[in-house]
Amino acid sequence: MLRSPICDLLGIKYPVFQGAMAWIADADLAAAVSNAGGLGIIAGGSAPVDIIRQQVRKCRTLTDKPFAVNIMLMSPAAPDIAQMVVEEKVPVVTTGAGSPAKYMAAWQGAGIKVIPVIPSSGIAKSVERYGAVAVVAEGGESGGHVGDLTTMALVPQVVDAVTIPVLAAGGIGDGRGMAAAFMLGASGVQMGTRFLVAKECNVNPVYKQKIIAAKDIDTIATGKRLGHPVRGLKTAFSRRFFEMEYDPTVSNEDLEKFGEGALQAAAIRGDEEHGAFMAGQIAGLVKQEQTCAEIIEETVGEAEALLKGAGKWVV
Numbered sequence: 001m002l003r004s005p006i007c008d009l010l011g012i013k014y015p016v017f018q019g020a021m022a023w024i025a026d027a028d029l030a031a032a033v034s035n036a037g038g039l040g041i042i043a044g045g046s047a048p049v050d051i052i053r054q055q056v057r058k059c060r061t062l063t064d065k066p067f068a069v070n071i072m073l074m075s076p077a078a079p080d081i082a083q084m085v086v087e088e089k090v091p092v093v094t095t096g097a098g099s100p101a102k103y104m105a106a107w108q109g110a111g112i113k114v115i116p117v118i119p120s121s122g123i124a125k126s127v128e129r130y131g132a133v134a135v136v137a138e139g140g141e142s143g144g145h146v147g148d149l150t151t152m153a154l155v156p157q158v159v160d161a162v163t164i165p166v167l168a169a170g171g172i173g174d175g176r177g178m179a180a181a182f183m184l185g186a187s188g189v190q191m192g193t194r195f196l197v198a199k200e201c202n203v204n205p206v207y208k209q210k211i212i213a214a215k216d217i218d219t220i221a222t223g224k225r226l227g228h229p230v231r232g233l234k235t236a237f238s239r240r241f242f243e244m245e246y247d248p249t250v251s252n253e254d255l256e257k258f259g260e261g262a263l264q265a266a267a268i269r270g271d272e273e274h275g276a277f278m279a280g281q282i283a284g285l286v287k288q289e290q291t292c293a294e295i296i297e298e299t300v301g302e303a304e305a306l307l308k309g310a311g312k313w314v315v
């Protein structure tokens, strides 16, 4: 049985979080992950607060297990969602794409456990000071908004920088990645891309098929020029975006405009022409649609066997 302090801290069976994927991770996916023993996470993304409030209420009808809401701090709706999680007594909040410092006191006062997703040990230390109960250290292998460091380099440095539990994210798609994360000092993992193809994930089927067809070299990080690079599958859209960002005649405003609505186009409509299919570098490991329970049991089972057998290397 693979257990860690994060299981007791949150009241979950397995130290596995489902990554928050904007426009994708809804109540159905989050509840399925939580029912399977992990921590399901509803993605706030850039959706309006009422949509996310409905998802929280729906999630409660689907599971009696702990679940989380992720607040994407660059979203204009972030302040409203920050208030909503207090009103709805959401047990766990994760944050991304910025520092949650200004909300921490209110969340702690409401008894919410806060677990920021962070890209460096400096930011990890800062959120620990503000009262985070754990952090997710996310390397640039992940899908979506990415930091500079790789998971391999980031996780042990964050583990050394803080005393709270650290979960590893970015580049983890199976039990080998999970076992490696524990070897780096992590107390759990977060996976996004692997759960994107879950049976309970309502993303457009075209998106799932593209992940299943992807190889290791099929993702690209675009938008570095805008200060927030985003990793997704190589498509006509992302190649065009990449060209535009290195074209000095294209303004940042034009670039932002070109990218607007692209994630929705991919996730909701499966639009191959205009969609941004965010995905992590492990997309090439993802071979089939499975239930959340199958994904979690398989990943944890593989990790347990590898960790148990690791002594074979020491003679």
Ligand code: TUI
Binding pocket: 022, 045, 072, 074, 095, 096, 097, 098, 099, 117, 118, 119, 123, 138, 143, 144, 145, 146, 147, 228, 230
């Ligand atoms: O947030 C993510 N991944 C995301 S957010 C997203 S939606 C989006 N859409 C368009 C443009 C940008 C984003 C898709 N994927 N991962 C967690 C993450 N957080 N990665 C990096 C950070 C981060 C960055 C800076 C966390 C804290 C931070 O703090 C800065 C500071 O100054 O404190």
